[in-house]
Amino acid sequence: MNQWEVVIGIETHAQLATVSKIFSGASTAFGAEANTQACAVDLALPGVLPVLNKKAVECAIRFGLAIGAKVAEKSIFARKNYFYPDLPKGYQISQFELPVVVGGAITVQVGSGDKAYEKTINLTRAHLEEDAGKSLHEDFHGKSGIDLNRAGTPLLEIVTEPDMRSSEEAVAYARALHALVQWIGICDGNMQEGSFRCDANVSVRRPGQPFGTRREIKNLNSFRFLKEAIDFEVQWQINEIVEGRKIQQATVLFDPDTGETRTMRTKEDAHDYRYFPDPDLLPLVIGADWIERVRGELPELPAQKRERFQSELGLSAYDASTLTASQEIADFFESTVAVAGKASAKPCANWVMVDLAARLNKDGKEVAQSPVSAQQLGGLILRIVDNTISNNIAKKVFEALWNGEGATADEIIDKQGLKQITDTGAIEAIVDEVLAANAANVAEFKAGKEKAFNALVGQVMKSAKGKANPQQVNELLKKKLAG
Amino acid sequence: MINTGLKELSQALAAKKISSVELSSLFLDRIERLNPDLNAFVTVDREKSLKSAADADARLAAGTAGALTGIPIAQKDIFCAEGWTTTCGSKMLANFVAPYDATVIEKLHAQAGMVSLGKTNMDEFAMGSSNETSYFGPVKNPWDRTRVPGGSSGGSAAAVAARLAPVATGTDTGGSIRQPAGLCNLTGLKPTYGVVSRYGMIAYASSLDQGGPMAQSAEDCALLLNAMAGFDPRDSTSLERPAEDYARDLDKPLAGLRIGLPKEFFAAGCDAGVMAAVQAAIKEYEKLGAAIVDVSLPNSHLSVPAYYVIAPAEASSNLSRYDGVRFGYRAPEYGNLDDMYMKTRAQGFGAEVKRRILIGAYVLSHGYYDAYYLQAQRIRRLIANDFVEAFKSCDVIMGPTSPTTAFRLGEKSADPVQMYLSDIYTIAVNLAGLPGMSVPCGFADDLPVGLQLIGNYFDEARLLGVAHRYQMATDWHRRLPGGID
Numbered sequence: 001m002n003q004w005e006v007v008i009g010i011e012t013h014a015q016l017a018t019v020s021k022i023f024s025g026a027s028t029a030f031g032a033e034a035n036t037q038a039c040a041v042d043l044a045l046p047g048v049l050p051v052l053n054k055k056a057v058e059c060a061i062r063f064g065l066a067i068g069a070k071v072a073e074k075s076i077f078a079r080k081n082y083f084y085p086d087l088p089k090g091y092q093i094s095q096f097e098l099p100v101v102v103g104g105a106i107t108v109q110v111g112s113g114d115k116a117y118e119k120t121i122n123l124t125r126a127h128l129e130e131d132a133g134k135s136l137h138e139d140f141h142g143k144s145g146i147d148l149n150r151a152g153t154p155l156l157e158i159v160t161e162p163d164m165r166s167s168e169e170a171v172a173y174a175r176a177l178h179a180l181v182q183w184i185g186i187c188d189g190n191m192q193e194g195s196f197r198c199d200a201n202v203s204v205r206r207p208g209q210p211f212g213t214r215r216e217i218k219n220l221n222s223f224r225f226l227k228e229a230i231d232f233e234v235q236w237q238i239n240e241i242v243e244g245r246k247i248q249q250a251t252v253l254f255d256p257d258t259g260e261t262r263t264m265r266t267k268e269d270a271h272d273y274r275y276f277p278d279p280d281l282l283p284l285v286i287g288a289d290w291i292e293r294v295r296g297e298l299p300e301l302p303a304q305k306r307e308r309f310q311s312e313l314g315l316s317a318y319d320a321s322t323l324t325a326s327q328e329i330a331d332f333f334e335s336t337v338a339v340a341g342k343a344s345a346k347p348c349a350n351w352v353m354v355d356l357a358a359r360l361n362k363d364g365k366e367v368a369q370s371p372v373s374a375q376q377l378g379g380l381i382l383r384i385v386d387n388t389i390s391n392n393i394a395k396k397v398f399e400a401l402w403n404g405e406g407a408t409a410d411e412i413i414d415k416q417g418l419k420q421i422t423d424t425g426a427i428e429a430i431v432d433e434v435l436a437a438n439a440a441n442v443a444e445f446k447a448g449k450e451k452a453f454n455a456l457v458g459q460v461m462k463s464a465k466g467k468a469n470p471q472q473v474n475e476l477l478k479k480k481l482a483g
Numbered sequence: 484m485i486n487t488g489l490k491e492l493s494q495a496l497a498a499k500k501i502s503s504v505e506l507s508s509l510f511l512d513r514i515e516r517l518n519p520d521l522n523a524f525v526t527v528d529r530e531k532s533l534k535s536a537a538d539a540d541a542r543l544a545a546g547t548a549g550a551l552t553g554i555p556i557a558q559k560d561i562f563c564a565e566g567w568t569t570t571c572g573s574k575m576l577a578n579f580v581a582p583y584d585a586t587v588i589e590k591l592h593a594q595a596g597m598v599s600l601g602k603t604n605m606d607e608f609a610m611g612s613s614n615e616t617s618y619f620g621p622v623k624n625p626w627d628r629t630r631v632p633g634g635s636s637g638g639s640a641a642a643v644a645a646r647l648a649p650v651a652t653g654t655d656t657g658g659s660i661r662q663p664a665g666l667c668n669l670t671g672l673k674p675t676y677g678v679v680s681r682y683g684m685i686a687y688a689s690s691l692d693q694g695g696p697m698a699q700s701a702e703d704c705a706l707l708l709n710a711m712a713g714f715d716p717r718d719s720t721s722l723e724r725p726a727e728d729y730a731r732d733l734d735k736p737l738a739g740l741r742i743g744l745p746k747e748f749f750a751a752g753c754d755a756g757v758m759a760a761v762q763a764a765i766k767e768y769e770k771l772g773a774a775i776v777d778v779s780l781p782n783s784h785l786s787v788p789a790y791y792v793i794a795p796a797e798a799s800s801n802l803s804r805y806d807g808v809r810f811g812y813r814a815p816e817y818g819n820l821d822d823m824y825m826k827t828r829a830q831g832f833g834a835e836v837k838r839r840i841l842i843g844a845y846v847l848s849h850g851y852y853d854a855y856y857l858q859a860q861r862i863r864r865l866i867a868n869d870f871v872e873a874f875k876s877c878d879v880i881m882g883p884t885s886p887t888t889a890f891r892l893g894e895k896s897a898d899p900v901q902m903y904l905s906d907i908y909t910i911a912v913n914l915a916g917l918p919g920m921s922v923p924c925g926f927a928d929d930l931p932v933g934l935q936l937i938g939n940y941f942d943e944a945r946l947l948g949v950a951h952r953y954q955m956a957t958d959w960h961r962r963l964p965g966g967i968d
Contacts, residue, residue: 040583044804046576046811047563047585047683049718079800081847083824090803146808274847276856279690279797281719 005207006234007214008164008200012177014156014187015131015195016059022130022154023050023093030193034136038148044088049280052077056154059186060100060128061286061294063156066184066301067123069104071291075127077281081274085146086133094157096275099127100284107303108176109321110169116318121173122161128284129155150194156186162201162211167230171223174198175325176302178223183302183327197221202233204241212237213247217254217261229254233261305330313337313345322353328367332356332374339378344385351377355395359402372401380409390470393418421468424476427460430468431476434459445481453477484509485646486963489554489703492649496543496553503543503553507536507598510555514600514647517967520628523641525560525619526568527601535598542596551710552596557648559639560602561609562694563683564588567599571685572607572617572635575805575812575831585683586715587652587694595710600648604638607833608802609656609687611635612905614663615896616835623892624667625964626930630889633663633905639697640667645967650707653697656687657790658884658909660695661921665884665933668923670950670960671697672704675940676916677722679708680715686801688794689720691913700960701922701950705730708943724941732948738772740949743877745780748908753886756927761883764924764934764953768881771952778873778880782865786911787903789866792846792859793914798836799843805831838899867915874939879949883908884921884933908935918943922950923959931962 021028024041041048064071078096104123109116133151135144158177164170178196181187188195198220203212217233220226232254237247249267254260300308302324309320323333329352336348356377360370380401384394397412406412413419421427435442438459444452460473484506487495495501511529518524532555539553563569563581565588570576584593591597606616614622614637624632625645632641636653640663643651653660655673664671672695679694686692696707708729715721742765749758769775807813807827814826832840846855873880885905895902912919917937924934934953938946954960 043809045563045582046569046571046579046685046804047581047681049682051717051719081800081803083803083806085806085808085820088804088809090806091800272849274800274844274849274852276796276800276847276852279688279720280686 003206004204004234004238006165006167006230007162007203007205007211008167008170008230009162009214010160010164010170010173011199011201012158012174013131013197014158014177014181016056016154016156016186017188018053018055018059018154020053020055021152022053022056022128024152026152028153030190032149034145034147035149038133038151042088042148042152044090050093050278052281052284053154056128057100057284057286058294059154060126060156061291062184062186062298063126063158063181064101064104065291065295065298066180067101067104067106069123069126070102071286072098072100072102073286074098075100075284075286077128077278077284078275079278082271084132084135085144086135086148086151088133088148088151092130092132093278093281094129095127099125100286101126106173106176106180108169108172109318110172112318118317119164119169119172121163121169124159124161126156126158129157131155156181162203162214167227167234170200170230171227174223174226179324179326180302184298191221194221198226200226200230200233202230202237203247204234204237213249215247215250215252215261217252218264220254225254225256228256228259229261232259236261299327302330309345313342313349315345315349319349319353323349326367332367332370335374336378336381339375340381340385344381347381347384348378351381355398359398371404372398376401376408383409383413387420387422387469389413389418389420390466393420393466396466418467421464422472424472427464427468427472428476430460430463431473431480434463435480442481453481485513485649486699486961487649488700489551489650489698489706492554493550497548499543503536503539503555503598504533506553507532507555507600510600510648513645517645517647520623521625521641521645521647522620522622523603523632523638523645523647524557524601525570525572525604525617525638528567531566532598532600535592539596539598549595549710550706551591553598554650555598555600555648556591556707557601557603557639557642557651558588558591558599559636559652559654560605561654561685562588562652563685564592564599564602567602569602569685570619571609572605572619573832573836574618577618577812579811581683583683586680586717587684587711589683590713591652591710597710603636603642603651606635606637606659607836608685608798609635609654609659609692610798610835610839612658612662612902613890613892613895614638615892616833618833621892624889625967626667627889630891630930631666633666633885633889635659635663636671636697637663640664640669640671643667643669643697643699644964646963649699650703651697652694652711654684654692654694655909655913655919656691656693656794657913658906660697661884661909661919661933661935662906664697664921665923665935666889666931668931668960668962668964669697670699670701670704670920670922670954671695672708672920672943672947673912673918674708674712674943675722675918676913677720678712678918678941678943680713680718680721682715682717682721686797688797689801690797691790691794693913700954701920701947702730702733702954704920705733705944705947705951708947727944729944729947732944733951735945735948735952736772737768737949737952740768740773740879741776741877742768742773743776743778743873743880745778745783745873745880745882747780747783748882752907753883754888754927757883757885757887757932760925760927760932761881761934765881767953767956771956776877778877780866780869780873780911782862782869783911785862786866786914787907789859789862790906790910790914791842791903792855793863795839795843796847796856796859797843799840799847802832802836802840807831835899863914866911870911870915870917870937870939878939879942879946880937882935884935885909888927888930888932912937916940918946920946920950922953923962924957925959926962931959
């Protein structure tokens with residue numbers, strides 16, 4: 001693998017969160033009975049004409065601003081001509097030569113821990129287009145059914161440069177983009193319903209050589225499939241080359257059941273789409289005033305938050321990146337800090353990223369559904385920081401909060417008597433008791449067995465029901481054993 | 484009543500001299516009698532028409548009538564009309580019943596209260612200059628039934644010329660209102676692109692298509708355009724402009740009017756008889772106080788070739804929706820999906836439509852797009868600029884509508900290029916998006932000759948005034964063909 005470099009570019013179709021379709025007034029709601037959300041325009045009846053939905057344009061502007069791209073003053077809708085039963089007009093209205101968003105970049109965090117690094121993925125463009133309908137091949141006794149509810153749903157197709165060099169980078173980018181489009185409210189991100197789907201252009205080459213021939217894996221609707229498909233494809237391409245065959249430019253499909261990609265069509269049978277400007281639509285002109293109005297409505301973006309978490313709260317790049325993976329996580333963290341105080345940002349970060357995340361994961365819950373609110377967690381962290389309770393006790397309190405045993409950490413600490421023992425005299429009494437009762441351990445320790453010390457600490461904590469201040473216990477034990 | 488203009492019909496209806504039901508019945512009876520030979524209408528529905536007429540009479544009685552309420556009209560079968568079979572002259576849509584009204588139909592029927600007498604024959608998908616490409620057979624010219632009425636609005640033209648309807652709608656992509664109006668002795672207006680909504684008007688070439696009135700006089704055109712025109716949010720190319728009264732300049736004197744005569748329209752290639760009638764009309768205008776100015780449209784010879792790239796390109800895409808999947812014709816027998824498409828389209832479209840789809844697909848295809856489509860768009864701009872230049876020195880441009888009078892059925896149908904050249908004077912106007920008219924100006928060998936008037940953008944009212952003053956001074960437009968009693 002080492003002598004091969006992987007090159008990946010990604011095209012994403014993000015379904016825009018508009019109420020109505022991009023060129024008609026029909027609803028975009030998911031899951032309605034087939035063909036009940038297709039009006040005369042969606043059905044492409046003779047004589048109908050498209051009218052552009054301004055909300056879809058606004059989504060494109062938001063996206064362009066969020067990635068630091070140029071929002072084109074003038075862009076053009078073009079017709080992409082091909083025949084398919086779920087494409088009612090025989091052409092898809094898209095943008096070709098002049099897209100609405102040009103350039104821009106997304107910086108992502110790849111990997112974790114020591115191996116984590118930042119990578120900036122450049123975007124080529126993003127353009128507006130309409131979705132096709134759906135062909136249903138089951139349940140029609142050998143015929144196909146067509147559902148045009150989805151026909152005309154607005155999409156933003158987001159295209160990167162071939163900047164990614166591994167499936168990890170591809171997934172990191174896809175996750176960051178997925179978070180961003182939801183963050184700025186332009187896409188619900190629902191991958192099961194097809195609101196966010198990726199095509200990966202994959203090629204391999206020897207480092208320093210020109211790009212290899214790429215194959216495009218279509219319609220990947222989960223991050224896991226994205227990774228598996230790329231990994232399989234890369235290995236397949238390397239094998240082909242090693243065995244002396246040439247890669248043919250092709251469109252391929254990933255089969256999640258076999259974990260393999262298979263060729264759908266090659267360049268030879270590629271369509272000539274006969275693109276030309278759609279004469280039914282005027283050029284899309286976006287004035288500076290419109291852009292500025294949308295800019296004013298944008299929330300603080302993940303990149304800005306990441307920057308602020310580092311500069312203002314002293315978090316590491318990795319922590320800042322993890323905490324801005326979604327707006328919900330970032331909001332939860334910020335609300336926690338608001339209670340616990342900025343000086344406690346680091347413990348807040350740890351609690352949100354580690355303890356809360358693990359607990360949510362265990363119950364299969366999203367942060368928005370957390371039974372422990374940010375205010376409760378903040379209150380808990382306050383008691384750790386002021387030494388009212390130890391970290392271990394805090395975990396108990398957290399679990400109690402999770403189970404609804406109290407409204408606040410303080411209430412649970414009081415009710416369950418979990419307040420930490422910091423009175424030196426009280427701790428000393430327990431220590432003496434433990435030393436007297438565990439002569440064997442004491443002897444072992446004195447014989448040089450460091451482990452015996454830990455056993456004694458454990459005994460003290462056990463006698464104190466975990467409430468003794470661990471630092472004081474340590475100090476006292478050391479002093480007594482040395483004496 | 485059958486030779487009466489809209490204003491008089493309106494007055495007669497308002498004065499209860501005749502009811503809309505009576506008036507409509509009069510025309511429906513004429514259609515029943517004369518249409519079997521002329522073939523101007525493809526769909527007539529007496530019951531439906533008389534129901535509209537009764538509704539109109541109710542409005543007239545209730546005092547909620549407008550200027551055109553109760554007046555019958557023939558609708559070109561390119562306009563979708565709810566509940567009416569809307570065929571566009573094609574086998575592909577022979578059984579298509581429109582589930583909605585085109586904006587033009589909505590305005591004329593629901594709003595103005597006019598009575599649709601039926602749907603008129605036309606070249607298939609408006610592709611043709613003789614009405615011979617219609618799936619429903621050619622229309623005969625009432626002036627000589629061995630001759631074509633022109634196209635593509637040939638059914639509308641023949642219907643009004645034979646007084647099967649007092650007035651009709653048409654559409655004009657390369658001359659389809661003006662040329663048949665000229666060949667049938669009618670007054671027809673193609674408005675500035677964007678003045679009349681295209682919503683519900685079945686698309687041929689979207690950037691060129693424009694609906695307009697076909698009538699017995701310029702005055703009637705003005706009154707009908709008042710009801711047809713206006714901004715429509717359902718058509719993105721519709722122009723958002725304040726409403727205007729297109730009849731406002733009808734009585735404006737012509738003194739001081741500058742008429743531009745493009746030398747290219749008066750060169751070889753036009754029949755002598757046509758030219759003589761056009762020259763005589765220009766003399767008449769001089770008598771009425773207009774001044775003649777020589778102008779030039781140096782790129783006009785490129786208009787036919789540019790048009791036959793742009794229009795087929797758009798058509799090839801516009802007509803992709805006729806695939807047999809959701810509505811319209813589907814081949815009765817087929818194998819797989821591709822076979823279904825091929826058989827459906829091979830059987831459902833006629834030869835001229837298939838020819839233009841092939842040309843259009845070719846000029847848009849990879850490797851040819853720049854040489855054909857983009858080049859044609861450049862020429863289109865040059866042609867538009869020619870007019871901008873010309874209008875710096877004149878107010879109206881005049882010339883022949885067509886190079887010949889009505890030709891014989893079958894005379895040009897074997898030679899598409901000869902057929903295409905019959906629109907040589909009209910096509911540039913569509914490419915530039917300007918308003919243009921055809922006005923009866925005499926006869927050559929007993930066949931009508933049309934004078935073409937071209938105005939600057941949004942100069943419909945002026946054009947109509949210029950035509951009206953001429954019609955006050957001449958009676959060519961009042962002449963009727965024989966055999967229509």
